[in-house]
Amino acid sequence: MRLPLLCILSAGLLVASNHAAETADGKQETPKQPVAPEIGERAKPVSPAEVDAAIERGIAFLVKRQNPSGSWGDPTRTKDLNIFAPVPGAHDAFRSGTSSLALLSLIESGAWKTNAQVRAAVDKGEDWMLKYLPKVRRADTVAIYNVWGHSYGLKALVAAHNRQGQSAERKEQIKEAIRGQIKLLQEYESVQGGWGYYDFDIGAKQPASDTASFTTATGLLALHDAKKIGIEIPERIVKRATDSLKKQQKPDHSYLYGLYLWKNPMHPVNRPAGSLGRSQACNLALRRWGDKAITDDIMTEWLQKLIDRNGWLSMGRKRPVPHESWFAVAGYFYYYGHYYAALCIEELGPGGVKFKQDIASIIVPLQETDGSWFDYPLYDYGHSYATGYALMTLLRCRDFEKATALAP
DSSP states (O other): OOOOOOTTOOOOOHHHHSOOEEOTTSOEEOOOOOOOOOTTOOOOOOOHHHHHHHHHHHHHHHHHHOOTTSOOOOSOSOOSSOOOOOTTHHHHHHHHHHHHHHHHHHHHHOGGGTOHHHHHHHHHHHHHHHHHGGGOOOSSSSBOTHHHHHHHHHHHHHHHHHSTTOOHHHHHHHHHHHHHHHHHHHHTOOTTSSOOSBOOSOOOSSOOOOOBHHHHHHHHHHHHHHHHTTOOOOHHHHHHHHHHHHHTBOTTSOBOSBGGGTTOTTSGGGSTTTTTTTHHHHHHHHHHTTOTTSOHHHHHHHHHHHHHTHHHHHTTTTOSSTTOSGGGOOGGGHHHHHHHHHHHHHHHGGGGGGGHHHHHHHHGGGOOTTSOOOOSOOTTTHHHHHHHHHHHHHHHHSOSSSOOOOOO
């Protein structure tokens, strides 16, 4: 299998993920590592108070870890096995995607309304996005990681546009930046339709990248967010992306990792356990763009699978080699998959409420001692991007009693 990503995101080696804590007598003590449930085990239920506390600690982590520029993440914390990342373009992409997720989660938290430090972090993050996101391009003819930055940049910019108190001038500035990111998604669209993040074949101006199901779903959902604030979305790009996604859909709503695996549909990564981190996003993307075949029952079935079979996904968490785990699961699918599961819960409304505590009970115990979450060693981006995913997951699962909509 070709080397991967959800490659926008993931963080330091397990041994480097938690710094040793100093005890009262000055000795170094290694913090206890969070442990995911084993295969077949259910996570112990958490209380609403525990969810709220985890959210507060996650927000504090992101505020503390923000770069002076307003971005999050940098190309440090290298290791012997680093993901393919041509400089500087790959790191521009990693930083833009990571910063987008961190900023998006802080805006969605609403903490900026009452906390001056969070507000300052959000303001600085927005300024960075408006200045630097338009400059992000692919690293070279092979690495097209920038599609992640454009997709998550879109989502963050939409949230910034909707933030209370924005002036009409600022909103128009943000809308113009959104239109620019849509143009870049058009520019880097695969000839197959949809998006991939590697082009090993041609290296042409329009990438011949292998369309990846989850990359395409991520782009489609970002475009749908932009559509909701009145931005015109090119019909052709949506049609080609949804068609590509449908080609990668199996009858059980597992999805191929990428279109290049169409001749090998029973490869472990394409089976239900291997698709646990992708099916949520893919189902939701098709449904949001009008596919009536993605019913509540299908979304409910895959939420239940994610909970019941969570061990298959969790075994890949923090492993430094992509796809080395069972069913070729890569670590970077962990918080990605749960974030899109939370969006599915939100999509289902009252029908999704029953899944909230289960998902929250999986995520809360995995919080690191410094308030972060992380699932895959990708330089110094992983703790910030995974924390963004985890926060947005918990924000949608904090209320166990009734469905609530997030208000920016």
